Amino acid sequence: MDFALPQDLVDYLAELDRFIAAEIKPLEAADDNIRFFDHRREHARTDWDNDGLPRPEWEALLKEARRRADDAGHLRFAWPAEYGGKGGSNLAMAVIREHLAAKGLGLHNDLQNEHSIVGNNPFIMMFREFATAEQDARDGAKLLAGEMFTAFGLTEPNHGSDATHMETRAVRQERDGQPGWLLNGEKMWTTGMHVATHVMVFARTAGADGDAKGITCFIVPADAPGVKIEEWLWTFNMPTDHPRVSFTEVWLPEDSYWGEVDRGLGLGQSFVHQNRIRQAASSLGAAVYCIEESVRYARERKPFGKPLSDNQAIQWPLVELATQAEMLRLLIRKTAWQMDQMDHKAVASQLSDKVSMCNYWANRLVCEAADRAMQVHGGIGYSRHKPFEHIYRHHRRYRITEGAEEIQMRKVAAFLFGYMGPRKAEFA
Template identity: 75%
Template sequence: MDFNLPTDLVAYLARLDAFIEAEIRPLQAQHDNERFFDHRREWARTDFEGGGLPRPEWEALLLQARQRADQAGFYRFSLPEAYGGAGGGNLWMAVIREHLAAKGLGLFNDLQNEHSVVGNFPVIVMLRDFGSPAQQQQFIHGCLDGRYRIAFGLTEPGHGSDATHMDTRAVREQRHGRPGWRIDGEKMWTTGMHTATHCTLFARSSGAAGDARGITAFLVPADAPGVKIEEYLWTFNMPTDHPRVSFTDVWVPDDAMFGAEGRGLALAQAFVHENRIRQAASSLGAADYCVRESVRHARQRRPFGEDLARNQGIQFPLVELATQVEMLRLLIRQTAWQMDQMPHPEVEKTLSDKVSMCNYWANRLVCEAADRAMQVHGGIGYSRHKPFEHIYRHHRRYRITEGSEEIQMRKVAGFLFGYMGPNKF
C-alpha cells in the first residue's frame, strides 16, 4: 500500500505553480486588479446598483485568466483528449483542487464564480453523455470557446432538494407545423442566466408528482419568448448571478430535448459524484489554509510579552481542526482513487456514501476552520483585510447547494443501515 502521490502528479503541481507565478499573479497585480481580492473585493466585484450582478470588468478578468490557462494547457485538464483535455481523473482533480484552494484567495482559483485555472465542466460531460450528435456538434466546442453558456434550471421556489415534485410542466404542442413542447413554470437559483445563451430546463412531461421518471430536460434559448428573469436573489456572499426565472408559454422544437424523454433526472445526477469530490477537496484546501494561517499568526503575535501560540486555548482548537484536515484528506483521496477504478455508474451503487461523507464533512470543516481563524486573529480576523470572512461566506453555501448536508447524511444512512447500496436488505 503506497500513500505517496504519483510522481507525475507532483511534477504537474510544480508546473501549475510555475504557470501561476509567471502568468496569473502578474495579471492580478496589473491595473489595480488586487481590488478584487483585498478588503475591497465584495464592492469591486458587485454592481450593487445593477441588481447585485458581477461587474463586467470582474468577469472579464476571470475570462482573461482562463484563456491564459487554456493556452498553457491547464484549463481543460479534466476533459477527454477529444475536447483538448488530458482526461484527468478524480484523484488528480481532487489533489489539484485542494492544492489551489490551500493557496488562499487569488485569481488562480476563485470558486465564488466556479472559476479556476484548472476547470470543472459539468455541462460538457452532460453533453457528451446525453446530447444528440447535433447538440454535441453545436455546444461542446461552443461552450469551451465562449460562444455558448448554458445555465441550469432545476430548483424551484417550492421544491429544493426534492426535484421529483417540480411544478414546471412540458406539454407536447405543434407550432408552425413543427412538433415540439410548450413549457410553463418557474425556477430558482438559475446561476449565470445573466450571460447565458441557453438554459438546461427540467420539466415534468409525464407521470405523477414524486415519480423519478417523467421529467424531461430541454435546452431552452435564454432569449426565447416567455423566458423572463424575475429577480436576482442577493446572497450571503456577493455578487449574485442567481436569478428566479419564469417560463411562460415557452415553446421549443423536439430537437431541443436534452437526453431521453422522461429521463431528465439522469442528467442532473450525471456529474454529481465528480463534482462533490472535487468541491470537497476545495473545501479541504481552504480549511487547511485557515489552520496554517492561524498557526502562523499565533506564533507571531505576542500579547502580554509571550507568544499567543503558547496558550492551550489557542492550541487545542487548532489541533482538532488540523487532525480533521489530515483524516479527511486521506478519505477524499482514497474515495477519488476508488472512483477512478470503476465505471461511472458503479460509483452511485458502491461509493455514493463515501462521496457524501467527504463532501458534507469538508463543507462543515471549512466553516469551522474559517470561524476559528477569525477568532485566533482577533479584530483583524473579523475584518475584510483578512480572507477568512470571505472563505466562510463562500463555503457556507455548499452546506446547502451541493446537496444539503442533511440530504447527504441521509444517503450515508441509507448505505449504513442497508436501505440502499451494496448491502441493501
C-alpha cells in the same frame, strides 16, 4: 498500499505553481486588480446599482486569467482527450483543487464563481456521457468552443432538495405542423443567466410527483419568448448571478433536450456528483489555509510577552481541525480514486454515499476552520483585511447547495441501512 501521489501529478502541481508565479500573480498585481481580493473585494466585484451583478471589469479579469490558463494548457485539464483536454482524473482534480484553494484568495482560484486556472466544468463529462450522437453533432462543437454557455435550472421556489416533486411541466404540442413541447414553470438559483446562451431546464414530462423517471432535461435558449428573469437573488456573499427565472408558454422544437425523454434526472446526478467531490476538495484546501494561517499568527503574536501559541486554548482547537483535515484528505482521495475505477454513470448507485460523506464534512470543516481563524486572529481576523470572513461567507453556501448537508447525510444513511446502494440486497 502506497499513499504517495503519482510523480506526474506532483510534477504538474509544480508546473501550476510556476505558471501562477509567471502569469497570474503579475496580472493580479497590475492596474490595482488586487482590489478584487483585498478588503475592497466585495465592493470591487459588485455592481450594486445593477441588481448586484458582477462588475464587467471583474469578469473581464477572470476571462483574461482563463485565457492565459487555456493557452498554457491548464484550463481544460479535466476535459476528455477527445474534447481537447488532458483527461484529468477525479483523483488528480481533487488534489489540484485542494492545492489551489490552500493558497488562499487570488486570481489563480476564486471559488465564489467557480473560477480557476484548472477549470471545473462538469457539463463536459455530463454531455459526453448522456448526449446522443445527434445531440453531439448539434451542440458539441458549440459547447466546446464556449459559444454555448448553459445555466442549470433544477431547484424551484417551492422545491429544492425534493427535486422529483418539481412543478415545472412540459407537454407535447404541435405548432405549424411541427412537433414540440410547451414548457411552463419557475426555477431558482439559475446561476450565470446574465451571460448564458441556454438554460438546462428539468421538467416533468411523465409520471407522478416523487418519481425519478419522467423528468426530461430541456435545453432552452435564454432569449426564447416566455423566458423571463424575475429577480436577482442577493446573497450572503456578493455579487450575485443567481436569478429566479420564469418560463411561461415557452414552445420548444421536439429535439430540444439532452439525453433521453423522461430520463433526464441522471444528467442532474452526474453534474452534482462531479461537483460534490471537487467542492469537497476545495473546501478542504480552504480549511487548511485557515488552519495554517492561524498557526503562523499564533507563533508570531505575543500578548503578555509570550507567543499566543503557548496557550493550550489556542493549540487544541487547531489540533482538532488539523486532525479532521488529515482524515478528510484520505477519504476524499480514496473516493476520487474509486470514482476513477468505475463507469461514470455507476457512481450514483455504487459510491454516492462516500461522495456525500466527503462533501458534507468538508463544507462543515471549512466553516469551522474559518470561524476559528477569526477567533485566533482577534479583531483583525473579523475585519475584511483578512480573508477569513470571505471564506466563511462563500463556503457557508456549500452546506446548502449541491444538496444540503441533511440530504447528504440522508444519502449516507440510505446506503448504510441498505435502502439503496450495494447493501440493498443484503437487507432484502
